[in-house]
Amino acid sequence: MTKKETEWISIPMTVDVPYRFAAGQYLTRCLTELRDNGKLLAVECPECKRVQLPPRIVCAECHVKNGRWVELGSEGTLVGFTIMYLPMTDPTTGKPHDPPFVYGSIRLDGATSVLDHFVHVEPDLAKVWIGMRCSMVLRPREDRIGDLNDILYFDPLPGQKKLQA
Amino acid sequence: MKRNVAIIGGGQTYHKARRHDVDQAEMVNEAVRSALKDAKMTIDEIDLVILGNMEFFEGVHMTDCWLVHGTGAYGKQGLKITTGGTVGATVVCAAAHHVASGLFDKVLCIGFEKQEEGDTGAILSGVAHPLWGRSLAGAAVGYFAMLGSSYMAAWGAKEEHSAMVAVKARQNARKNKYAHLKLDITIEDALNSRMLAYPIRMLDMCPASNGACAMILADEKTAKSRSRKPVWMRAMETVHNEQFELDWRDVLTKRSIFSKVCASRLYKKLGVTKPADYFDVFEVYEPATWAELLWYEDLGLCGPGEGFKLIERGTTNIEGPLPVNPSGGVLSTNCIGASAMLRIWEAALQIRGDAGEHQVPKEVRRALTTAYGGTNWTVMTALSKTLDD
Numbered sequence: 014m015t016k017k018e019t020e021w022i023s024i025p026m027t028v029d030v031p032y033r034f035a036a037g038q039y040l041t042r043c044l045t046e047l048r049d050n051g052k053l054l055a056v057e058c059p060e061c062k063r064v065q066l067p068p069r070i071v072c073a074e075c076h077v078k079n080g081r082w083v084e085l086g087s088e089g090t091l092v093g094f095t096i097m098y099l100p101m102t103d104p105t106t107g108k109p110h111d112p113p114f115v116y117g118s119i120r121l122d123g124a125t126s127v128l129d130h131f132v133h134v135e136p137d138l139a140k141v142w143i144g145m146r147c148s149m150v151l152r153p154r155e156d157r158i159g160d161l162n163d164i165l166y167f168d169p170l171p172g173q174k175k176l177q178a
Numbered sequence: 179m180k181r182n183v184a185i186i187g188g189g190q191t192y193h194k195a196r197r198h199d200v201d202q203a204e205m206v207n208e209a210v211r212s213a214l215k216d217a218k219m220t221i222d223e224i225d226l227v228i229l230g231n232m233e234f235f236e237g238v239h240m241t242d243c244w245l246v247h248g249t250g251a252y253g254k255q256g257l258k259i260t261t262g263g264t265v266g267a268t269v270v271c272a273a274a275h276h277v278a279s280g281l282f283d284k285v286l287c288i289g290f291e292k293q294e295e296g297d298t299g300a301i302l303s304g305v306a307h308p309l310w311g312r313s314l315a316g317a318a319v320g321y322f323a324m325l326g327s328s329y330m331a332a333w334g335a336k337e338e339h340s341a342m343v344a345v346k347a348r349q350n351a352r353k354n355k356y357a358h359l360k361l362d363i364t365i366e367d368a369l370n371s372r373m374l375a376y377p378i379r380m381l382d383m384c385p386a387s388n389g390a391c392a393m394i395l396a397d398e399k400t401a402k403s404r405s406r407k408p409v410w411m412r413a414m415e416t417v418h419n420e421q422f423e424l425d426w427r428d429v430l431t432k433r434s435i436f437s438k439v440c441a442s443r444l445y446k447k448l449g450v451t452k453p454a455d456y457f458d459v460f461e462v463y464e465p466a467t468w469a470e471l472l473w474y475e476d477l478g479l480c481g482p483g484e485g486f487k488l489i490e491r492g493t494t495n496i497e498g499p500l501p502v503n504p505s506g507g508v509l510s511t512n513c514i515g516a517s518a519m520l521r522i523w524e525a526a527l528q529i530r531g532d533a534g535e536h537q538v539p540k541e542v543r544r545a546l547t548t549a550y551g552g553t554n555w556t557v558m559t560a561l562s563k564t565l566d567d
Contacts, residue, residue: 021198028237034308067310073420093427095323096376101299118324118427127428128310138376143331161309 039068042082048159051151055124057081066126086122088170091145093118093127096136115141119167121149131166139175146170179278182565184401184408186394187217188523193358193389193511196294202236203248206290209390209516210250213286217394217405224394225282227251230259230269230289231515234304237296249288262305263463264416264551265289266391266519271557273395274411283397289519290390298386298514305552311421319383322466323375325427329468330377332429333483337377340467341368342489344381344509347464350496351506353535358387358511382467389513391520398565409526412544412562415444418555426554429472429482437476437548440556444546445478448560454479457560458542459528460494460502461521463549464509470502473548501538504528518549522559529563543567 036044043054055064056079058072064083065072072079094117100109113136118127132147134140147167157163189212197205206229214221229249233239242251242258249256261268266289273285299317329335345365351357361367363381371380401408417440419426426435441453450456460477464470471485479500480488488494494502503509505524508517525545527533543563549556 019199023198026237028234032308036309040309067307093324093328095320095327095378096373097320097323098373098375099319101317101320116320143328 037070039070039079043068044159044163047151047163048157051154053085053087053121053149055083055085055126057083063125064123066121066124066128083123085124087149089119089121089124089128089147089149089167091117091132091141091143091147091167092120093143094132094141096138096141117141117167119147130164133166133168141169142175145175146173179274179411181278181280182398182401183274183277183395183411184398184405185411185522185526185561186396186401186405186408187213187219188391188393188526189213189216190356190391190516190520190523191389192356193387193513195358195385195387197292197388198294202238202241202290202292202295203245205248205292205388206245206288206390206392207248209290209392210248210286210288213392213394219284219394219404221250224250224254224284224286226255226257226273226276226285228257228259228269228273228276228285228287230261230265230287230519231291232262232265232301233260234301235296235298235514236292250286255282262551262555263465263514264518264549264555264557265515266517267522267547267549267557267559268416268518268551270393270395270411270519270522270559271414271416274414277395277397280397283400285395287393287395287519288390289392289516291513291515292388293386293513294388306421318465319375319378321427322383322468323378325429325472326377326382326466326468328427329429329471333486335471335486337369338365339471339486339489340377340382341365343464343467343470344368346489346495347467347503347507347509348381350504350536351510353496353504354506354510355534356389356511357506358389359385359506360510378466378468384465384508384512385510387511387513389511389516391516391523393519393523393526407530407532409529410562410565410567411559412567413444413447413560414558415440415447416555416557417443421552421554435476436554436556437473440558441477444558444560453477453546454500457544457546458540459504459525459538459545460500461505461525461545461547462502462507463518463521463556464503464507465512465550467509469550470507470509474502477546477548496536497539504533504536504538506536518547518557521547521549522561525559525561529561
């Protein structure tokens with residue numbers, strides 16, 4: 014007698030959810046400025062003076078209205094990074110990036126917050142390090158749509174060398 | 179607390195990658211029945227049922243409504259809680275508040291996740307800011323990878339240290355009959371496992387598990403009359419930070435980060451100055467190896483930048499002076515909505531002396547548990563054997 018394998022029914026289904034993100038007052042200003050003038054704006058809290066990204070109406074720590082807009086420099090410092098080996102889908106585009114690729118957390122000059130983005134270097138530990146200086150590279154004006162993807166990636170500034178540990 | 183609260187029973191399912199043999203209600207009911215049996219109670223005696231899981235991780239939501247037969251909430255007061263990785267701890271925290279308030283005497287807490295039915299990665303992309311938080315295809319792996327790279331750069335730790343955490347978790351899990359990843363691995367195995375996102379390798383990350391945990395919390399009078407081994411909830415604390423503004427990956431930050439603030443508030447409530455002396459066992463929320471090393475530091479078990487030295491010395495091994503995650507932790511079992519509750523339940527089992535093969539070989543009177551929700555908040559719970567501890 015052959016042993017009959019237990020059968021369990023499991024039905025594949027797909028849930029496709031359309032979605033429209035309303036950027037609101039503060040982020041709309043930030044994104045239109047990025048699109049139209051290629052500048053990244055942050056907001057400063059009147060009390061704690063933290064320069065915050067993404068711009069938001071209220072400082073969470075002080076619970077006061079953020080009022081002063083600050084134009085950030087296009088250069089910053091890498092404060093964390095990874096070399097990604099998984100072909101993960103970018104949820105903002107629906108497309109996978111070809112691994113391996115480098116992305117990191119960049120603190121732009123003048124900002125308290127960090128911004129996560131691609132770092133335009135070879136996926137080689139000798140070529141990327143914490144403390145590396147980078148500059149923001151935008152899409153050409155005609156291709157910018159008012160999205161975070163208007164920033165293409167961060168380029169390492171020339172003439173730097175990784176310090177040996 | 180206004181009224182003392184105790185854990186008077188609990189239970190969990192076996193945790194696995196595949197549970198095609200049960201639907202969600204059947205799986206949740208396994209944990210519920212096991213908790214009721216442990217507490218020697220019937221569902222009729224329960225005043226309130228609090229259920230927690232992550233919305234849509236199973237491709238469905240409002241599980242509190244349609245799993246009502248499995249949870250036992252039919253005709254009872256009920257609540258649903260979803261707070262990211264903290265879910266299970268938030269459920270217990272809410273239950274403890276309900277009992278402490280005097281409005282409820284016996285509360286059933288349930289946390290579960292049946293990840294195989296949904297696409298956790300896809301749904302995770304919706305848990306953060308739609309522009310700033312979703313970008314870059316990094317998901318949780320990418321986030322912990324950046325934590326690891328900044329930790330190594332700041333303190334001089336090596337990949338070998340994260341491998342030691344990976345080995346400790348899976349070797350402990352081998353002693354835990356309910357754990358998912360029971361792997362007989364070595365440091366070399368961990369270091370040779372597939373690179374996912376530098377410096378995170380396959381064995382540095384938690385699995386996607388299916389499973390459920392349930393616990394029954396009761397007031398002091400009920401606990402003393404009904405339970406031989408009540409475990410007391412001595413203090414709870416929750417702290418949020420704002421995402422992006424206070425970055426957890428910045429291990430050198432001088433600002434007050436959620437995990438450290440939460441620990442210091444909890445210690446103040448308990449009058450603890452030396453947590454390493456005060457607590458006998460720890461169950462921390464470590465979806466990745468590097469997170470455990472950071473917990474050692476944020477909980478004050480060592481100084482900043484010394485976490486990797488604790489694992490190197492074997493201090494946090496099951497038989498070490500400061501056992502951390504004798505159950506195998508989240509690295510061995512991650513059924514998200516249950517994971518933070520499992521930390522509390524496993525700590526309670528240690529205090530009861532009922533942990534079985536993974537019972538730490540010393541007297542356990544006090545335990546501390548933690549949870550992560552998203553990347554910017556935590557719930558901590560301190561448990562004790564008696565009300566004098």
